[in-house]
Amino acid sequence: MSDVRIHLNVNGEDYHLAVPPQRMLVDVLRDDLQLTGTKRSCDIGVCGACTVLLDGRTVSSCLLLAARADGARLTTIEGLATEGHLHPVQAAFLDCWGFQCGFCTPGMVLTTVELLDRDPEPSRESIVDALMGNLCRCTGYRKIIEAIEKAADSYRSPRRTP
Ligand code: FES
Numbered sequence: 001m002s003d004v005r006i007h008l009n010v011n012g013e014d015y016h017l018a019v020p021p022q023r024m025l026v027d028v029l030r031d032d033l034q035l036t037g038t039k040r041s042c043d044i045g046v047c048g049a050c051t052v053l054l055d056g057r058t059v060s061s062c063l064l065l066a067a068r069a070d071g072a073r074l075t076t077i078e079g080l081a082t083e084g085h086l087h088p089v090q091a092a093f094l095d096c097w098g099f100q101c102g103f104c105t106p107g108m109v110l111t112t113v114e115l116l117d118r119d120p121e122p123s124r125e126s127i128v129d130a131l132m133g134n135l136c137r138c139t140g141y142r143k144i145i146e147a148i149e150k151a152a153d154s155y156r157s158p159r160r161t162p
């Protein structure tokens with residue numbers, strides 16, 4: 001089958017690519033664009049390691065054909081920091097030690113960004129709900145939840161930008 005031509009905007013950069021119709025978005029991001037912050041683990045949409053934002057909403061990039069993302073605006077973990085400053089969610093994860101090995105962290109952070117963009121004052125229950133699709137084998141989640149609550153505080157603060 002012949003390649004499909006697609007256009008992706010990833011972290012503000014435009015890419016025009018020719019991809020096999022069966023190629024998954026995670027492969028395009030990691031292997032074609034070298035954006036290896038997006039992790040691959042279960043490959044069946046269960047762990048959340050491959051989470052990216054597509055037009056502002058979380059998607060599992062291991063489940064999405066790259067061709068289906070044609071025309072989309074994507075954000076990966078590499079696209080969050082600006083001008084040398086961590087995004088407030090990244091800073092909160094760092095401050096609270098919301099990670100150990102870090103493998104799940106890009107997906108956790110992007111899930112948090114989406115959560116706080118739609119609900120800047122999430123309850124503990126909303127945070128737990130939002131994390132249902134992101135698995136962490138290291139932290140026990142307590143520090144991750146603390147980090148998300150700290151990030152929510154910084155979203156509400158007038159001095160949101162670090
Ligand atoms: S690698 Fe995509 S959800 Fe696990």
Ligand code: FES
Nearest residue numbers: 100102136137138
């Ligand atoms: S920090 Fe290791 S899997 Fe979450």
